[in-house]
Each structure stands twice: as structure tokens, then as C-alpha cells.
Amino acid sequence: MTAVNRKLAAILSTDVVGFSRLTALDEETTVRELTLCHDQIAALVLEHGGRIFGSAGDGLVAEFPSAVQAVRCSVEMQRSLLSRSNDFPQDRRLEFRIGINLGDVIVSGDDLLGDGVNIAARLQEMAAPSGICISGSVREHLDGKVLFTLTSLGERVLKNIPKPVSVFRVDWPEENGEGNEAGSVRSFSARFGKDQPSIVVMPFDNLSGQSDEYFVDGVVEEITAALSRVRNFFVIARQSAFTYKGRFVDVRSVGRELGVTYVVEGTVRRGGDRLRISVQLVEAEMRTQLWSERYEGATQDIFEFQDRIAAQVAGAVHPAIRSAEIELAMRKPPSSLRAYDLVMRAYPYLWGQNKDAIKRAIPLLQDAIEIDPAYGRAHAFLAWCHAQNLGYIWTDEPEKDLECALRAIEVAAASIDDDPTALTATGGALSHCGDQEGASAYLERALALDPNNAWGWARYGWVASYRGQPDCARERFERAMTLSPADPLAFNMRMGLALSLALAGKLSEAISIAREVVNKHPEVTWPYRMMSAWSAMSGDEDTARWAAKKLLAAEPGFTIQRYMTRPVFRASPQWADQMAEGLRQAGLPEH
Template sequence: MDRKLAAILSADVAGFSRLAALDEEGTIHALNASLDLIGEIVRAHDGRIFGTAGDGFVAEFASAVQATRCSVEIQRRLAGNPEDMPGDRRLEFRIGVNLGDVIVSGDDLLGDGVNIAARLQEMAPPSGICISGSVREHLYGKVPFALTSLGERAMKNIPRRISVFRVDWLQEALEGGDAGPAQGTGPAMPSPAPRFGRDQPSIVVMPFDNLSGQGDEYFVDGVVEEITAALSCVREFFVIARQSAFTYKGRFVDVHDLESELGVNYVVQGTVRRGGDRLRISVQLVDTETRTQFWSERYEGAAEDIFELQDRIAAQVAGAIHPAIRSAETELSKRKPPNSLRAYDLVMRAYPYLWGQSKATNERAIPLLQDAIAIDPAYGRAHAFLAWCYAQHLGYIWTEEPERDLERSLRAVEAAVGSIDDDPTALTAVGGALSHCGDQERAAAYLERALALDPNNAWAWARYGWVASYKGEPGAAERFERALTLSPADPLTFNMRMGMAFSLAMAGSLSEAVAIAREVVNKHPDVTWCYRMMAAWAAMSGDLKTARWAAGKLLEIEPHFTIERYLSRPVFRGVPQWAAQTAEGLRQAGLPER
């Protein structure tokens, strides 16, 4: 069996099935024209296409540099291909490049070297390029574009985690970048080009100001590195590469100028100060257009724990900035006139209603999501959030027709799953919906995928905690604690706190659970489901006074509540013994059976 080292380029068209369904003949014509052009580009870079399948192809190169340069030229040439379709009909290829050992079988190549390239291609966004760490090692000083680390990723059927980098081919590397030095002293940027995430908010983490001695410079730069890497894992926004940001180091920059120079909506700024054996780090998030500060936080820790502190800051900043940007984008979309709304804007408008924890707010989100889907039927995130809305009707007993909402939620899940593999937020929505629908095993799979892509996703950690609770497994409390640490200002903090209380109650710490529930209902008196749990837990602990008070509050808000209806929730299927204990507690609290 012959083997050799080869650079493999794998590519396919993003959303090809959807495009073909809209215009089969036109799509096939555009595909053939694109593949003809690609064949010429591959040959010009001394490559060879050795496999084709439908809308994709696989090519071999003797050099990682040639393969990467070829992938960039393909994307650049296709962006202006006159045979391609305009707007939402445009063919956008995703490309993955790997350097590895392959098995030679005639004209074909096989093995992990090829398989990893295919997995990298699946991770790339439309018109995007992802490369492996083995390719990255050969590119130093040889390519003029920025390379952004996406961390180590688990890949299907690959026994080890693979380092993944994004090729920012629309933006050439600047002075001090990984690809080699550029001329000049400032960020001589061209006019901003459209980015991969052109419908996404964009952000840059600027070099932090060192308010201590020069000896702390390495730590200050390291914090910025870690925060940038952490934010790059969050697919909800586009993150400018570190090497671009560091061209501004040591000089004053007006954040408003960064809007045009880097094409960003938001800037992360910060300072670091050492005092004795203590470190203080301040971080803020600023809107580049209005210079408004959306969010700020201060972190303190022992200087001797600098590396642990650095990791913790990166995770917490990413977790906190995530909802801050989401909130800013929601407000921006509210200010847009209706005739300018796109599918993305409609989903942003739905955001505040998704977390309202009431039937009324949930029902306001549904038509917005349906309108987004009408504009873009393949918008996976809109389908995922729609599944979440119908599942909330089911989980919180807001529906008179549970079977109908179960069917609607599962139908929306199936509509979403084919196009959300790289969207942690949509994966979390699907996981949460499936959990409410009673399928905890499948829910766990989607939530684990979301956390593999975005380990700082507080909502995913919280839903993962609920899944553990509904399966009667240990570890739920740690997941809720992680969520609270990552996003202490999250609008769903009370849900995470109730999750902690639920895990405590299941572990027998009923008084602690009741104390947390009391704290939550004092702050959120209109969130009905907290009273249900509080009434049951208080009765189970022997505190009938509190149990009957909570039951009375519940019936004021929800006069038609019955224990029978409550126990019909699908989440109780996996914990029948706990369901029976809960039912008995509700009876002791004085709530009606049916």
C-alpha cells in the first residue's frame, strides 16, 4: 500500500440543495461554470482534482502553500464570477485544507489526510476557508492574509482533536502579522470589504493599556490573545484577527475611526494594573458608531495565578460580551424601518421575547420568526428559535393543545438541523426544544455540539444542566454554576438559579432549594413556573406554610392549574420517581388534582 504526504483541498457549495430547489437549471448552470473556473485555478497552482461528488470536489497539491493560495484565489475569483447568481442565489463554496499522510489508490487518495480536509470544509462558513494546524505551520511569511485560530476541534471519526485556523482572505495581514511583515507603520487598510459574517455584528479586541511596569507587557498581550481566541469561538459575531488589532498598539485611537478602518461595530478595550501581589484588569465594550459603552467589568486576582486568571478572564469576557452584543443588535434592529427588515433583523427583533418566560412574550416572538422564515426558508436559526418557542409552550404548560405544539416543535427542529452545524446558538435552541419535548438524549447531543463550538455559551451550559436534571444524572449543579459564572448579567440568570435549586432539591437539599426559589420569585413575581416548584419543594421539606403561600400565588396567576396537567409535561418521563414525589408535594400544598 503506497502512502505519501499531500496537501488536500476539499470544497462544496453551501446550501446547494436549497439553491437547486429554488432554480434547478440556473443553479446547475452556475455550478458547472464555477467548476470549470475552479479547474483552471487548481491547474494554475500545480494541483489536481482527483474526486468530484455533486456540488463538491477534492484536489491534491504538493505544497500546503500552493493549496492555500489556490483556495484564496478560488474564493476571490468566484466572488466576481459573472456566471454566478446574484444575491441569495449566489453559489458560495466552503473550503477546507489539510496537510497529511494519504493512501494512494490508483488516481484516488484516501485516509485521514483527506477526511480531515472534508471536516474542515464543513466547519468553514459560506465563502470561507478553514485550514488545519499542519497547514498553518508551513505558511509563516509565505502568504499575505491573516490567519485566525479557532482552537482545537473534535472531528467525526478522527480520534484526536485538530487545530483549526480561519483564513481571513478578504483582509491581508498587516504589520507584525503571522503571515510576515507588511510595509508601513500603521494599519493601511483598504476600504472595508464585505466579511464572511456580513449579516453579523463584528468586533475587535484592542491591545490593553499596561498601567504597570514593562515586566507585565507579556501578560497584558496574553490577555488580549486569550480573549480574541475565546470570542472567535462564538459564531454570533465576526472577530478581527489579533495581528490586525496589534498594529494599533502604543497609540491613541478614536473608536469611531475603527468603524471605517477595520469595519467593526464594537471594540473591546481594557487596562491592566499590578499592585504588590495583586492584579486588576478592567474591560469595556464600546459601540464604534456612537462611542457608547455597553458593558464593563473589573477583575482582580493574585499575581502568582496570572495564567489561571488570564483563562478565567477570557472565558468570562466572552460570556459577558455575548449577551451585551446580542442586546445591542436587538436595539439596533428595533430602530430600523419595517421596509428595511431582513430575516436577520426579524430574528433580532424576536430576541427579547424569546427570554420573556411568559406565554404573551413567547407568542410575540413566533410571528417574527415565521416572517424571517418566509424571507429565507433555509434560515436554520429562525427554525431553531421557532422550535424553542413551541417547546416552551409545552414545557411551561402555556398550551391547551400539547400534542399540536409537540408536533410543531419537532417539525421546526427537523427544518433547522440541516443548516445549523456551525451555529452554537441555534444548536442550543434545538437542544433546549428537544429537552422540553422529552428527548433528553438527543438534546444532550446538540448541546454538546454547541459547547464544542462555543465553550463560553452560558445558555448552552444552562440547558445542559436542565438535561442532566431531567435525566436524573449528577453534575447538573456544576453546569448551572458554569453558566452563571460566564454570564452573571444574563436575562436568564433567574432560570439558571432555579436550575441550581432544582438540582439541590433532587439531591435532598430542599430548604436550600426553597431559599433560592424565594429569592427568584421576589425578583420575578410573574414567572409562574417558579411558584410550582417552590410549592412542591416547601411541602416536601415540611414547610407547609411556605408551600401553601406559593400555591396561592400560583393559582392567582394560573387559576386553571392542575397536578394532572403539570405531570403531563414530557420532561418528567425520565424521572418518574421524582415526578411522584413532586406530585405528592403539590397535593400537600393544596393544589387541585385535576
């Protein structure tokens, strides 16, 4: 029996999107352009140490001795082919898809055969127009060797391939640097190694009355929280997802804007004590529905439905995740649906960034606690409200708010060990109350349970700043912004980033961020406090006095003495003295 000759090779497969349509429109021009593109591809393959061994119509197949060479070549191909296509109208452009696999192949003369080749062809079919998909076997050889972002598309069952294949999408910056600017979703994702399935849960459509809007938002909140706790996932925070609420958006646009591969959409209808939830999971780039399900039952089944939806979405995206793993994402529900309902009503006010919103949240949380005194999340949010009054100087009775916050924290602590949201609220509250060490303990616990917790990373960043650790703070804020790139409260993260820069002596950069924040958010006045002090500290007297004037117009009762009583200054007395002197130089009143 003749031995079969085999070898390991990186296989690259290409084809043209909609080639039949293009030839029907203009056969001669299309075929001529295809020939020129194939010549260009052949030259790049040769340049990167590969060889073309097969062709079929508009497609080519090449082999490379190295996975790294194959991926680098694929990116150069797409760059050069995209450049060529700019000379053609949008509907006449030749857009190529590329798939790459590293596998064992059969050598038959100059040809290569087997699953190693077939998988590359299947991956090419999955790629978006002008896109590149690679297998997990290729991905394993790329660490530290390429500068491209590799985003997991999860495990996929490919036609005529017996086992599921891990699939990754290759993204790359343009040669002129566009698309990879500092602060972009892609650049942050690359920095933090977003090498796992990425997902966003969009606001669900409310098919009930307007009065149920808060309830529908709560469903999305809990599903997002459950998915967020699955370590294999990169989950966009609800704050960013909810910027799309109330408007029609294309899932492909959402995927590109938020840097995610998968989008969860759904509807909720509640009538009396009956509930119906419909959910679908969509692959964003190709707009392909991967899974859908409908849940019907009594309203009190809401917690079970939320957990089941999270488990089934996770399983559809990443089959390797077992139901036992998703159970880690299921926190113990409150004993009373009515108490849960009240907390969901309070939710929008918790992030209002003004004292009037806090005034509206507190009685709702107190009512929830009266119904369910052991409801840890309600106590944690109540602590957060009183602590915000303290930290932002929204209270005329700071001692009373401090006492209320600490009492709520003490009660919450007994029942929030498995609730990252409540742990974050408690940690944030302790930070405002001046206990940065205690705050760190709660926030570290929250982030251990939920590494995708954007709010947790942001509060952890503020803690690092208050402790005089600017480098650590900056990294935490950047991670928070990665997880919630469209967050309405991004200005809070930006101001945290500005504080870390100011602490590091980069005052001009800090002032620039503060100016950007006050220009975009004129209703948020507390950044003027920091801006006036930093400007004075940097010697920019004009900006310092301008910011001080704006501050006094918005907060006529502001005094340096009152500002310096903020508990957060306890951890950094030297910085507190510098801030106080800066405020004096800006012309703000002492008493």
C-alpha cells in the first residue's frame, strides 16, 4: 500500500463577494479587473513565502509554511485590494473574503487536499466582505507576532467538518492610522486583549404599556449582568447599550460602533400576572440569526426566565460553556417581586448626576427595604445615594448622610456576596465616605465575580486616584471605557482619567479633558471645581478664574472650606493641600 504523503501547512482561501452579480452587470470589465486582482494577490503570496496551488472561478487557494506569514499576507491583500476598489462605484467593486486554517493536509503532486484545505474554504465563506476569518489553530501561533486585533466568533459547526471549529475575525488599522486612534474601541480592545466572544444586549422592545418601561429595562439589566459574569465573554455595559433605546438601528452598525460580534435583541409583553419574552441572538456583521426562543409564564417566573435566557445565549455563542458555568452568573433573586419592582423604578435616578435624581431614588429604595428588609441590593443602592450626596456636596447635612450611608452598608454587607452590582455600589459608597481600603475590598470582589463590570472598573479607578496611584487609576478608567464605549456617564470616567493625569503632573492634559467635559455637558458643574484648581496650579490664571466664575454661577454657596471636608481627601492630604491652594489662587471664597 502506497504511503500517503502529508504535511502541516497554513492554507489561505479567497473568493469574490457576489461575483455572478458583478459579471451580469459588466462581464468584460469584471473579468479584466479580477485578473488584475489575482495578479496582485499572486505577487503578495510570493512576497510572503507562499505559493498558489489552486483556483476555481473567482477564488484562489494558497499555502504558507507559517501561520504568521499567511495572516500578514491576508491583511496586505485586503489593504491593497481595498485601495484598488476605491476607483469603482460601490456596486461595482470586487470585495474579497479570506479564510485561513492551519492543519494537516494531503500532498497530491502540486495539489493539497483534505480537511485542512476544506476548513479554510468554509472560514472564507464566513468572512464579511473585505474581511478575514481564521481558525483557532492559526490563532494559537499569533501571540506577540502580529499587531492586529483578533476577535473570537466562538465555536462554529462547519459544513462537512465533523468537529466544531473555533473562529476568529482579524481586524487591522489602516496604514495611515485611521481606525486605530487613541481612545477608539478597537485600540482599547487590542490593548486589553479582547480575545473572546463579544456581545451586547440591546434594549428590548416594550409591547406592554408605557408604565412597564422600567420593568422591560430591568429584564435587559439582569440578562446583561448574568452574561457579564461568564469569564469567556466580553460584554458591553448596559449604559452603552441603552444609548440606542427608542431608535431603529442596524445590527451591523451596532457591532462596528461597539466593537462586538454578537447582538441580543428581544421583546417583552406583560399583562396582569402573565409574561411573554421573545429573544434572538444575531451575528452582527453578517446579520445572521443564530438562535431564538420565546418564554411564557407567570410574572413571578421572571427571574427563572432571565437566567435561562442568559444560559441559552451563552451556549449558542460558545458551546463549550456548560450550564454549570452559567449558574455562577445567577444571583439569588429578592424574596419579593414588588421590592424588585421598586428597585427597578429607582434605577434611572441612580445615575442622574444631580441631587434631584437622588431625592427621587431614596424613597423608592426605602419602600423596597420596607417590603423586603433583607434585600441587599436595595440597601447597597441606598448607601450609594447618600454617599453621592456626601461626595458631590449635594447635602446640607453631611454628617447625617454619612451616618445613613454607613448604616446601609452595614446591612447590605450581610447579603451581597454574590451580587457584583451591589458590591460595586457598596464599594463606591465607601469610597465617597473616605474608606478607600474598604472600598477596594468590595470592588475587587465585584470584579472577581464580574470582570466585565464597567461601573466597577470606573469606581476602582477613582479609588486608585484617591490613594495617589495615577498609573493604576488610568488603566482602570481605560478598561471601563472599553467595556462601555458609548456610556452616557463617560464624562465621569473622563474626569477620573483627568484626575489621574493631574496627579501624575500632566496638568495641561487634565485641563484639556475637563474643558471638553464642561463643553459637552454644561449641566454637570462639579468638573469646574477641579478645572479651576488645576489651571491655577499650572499657572494658567485666566482659565482658573474663568472656571471659578462658572462654578460660582452654578453653585453660589461653594466655599473652599466646605469642599475640603469631602472624606475622599483623607487618603491624600498632600494633594488636598495643593487643591485648596489652587482654589484660593483661582479666587474662590474660603468660607
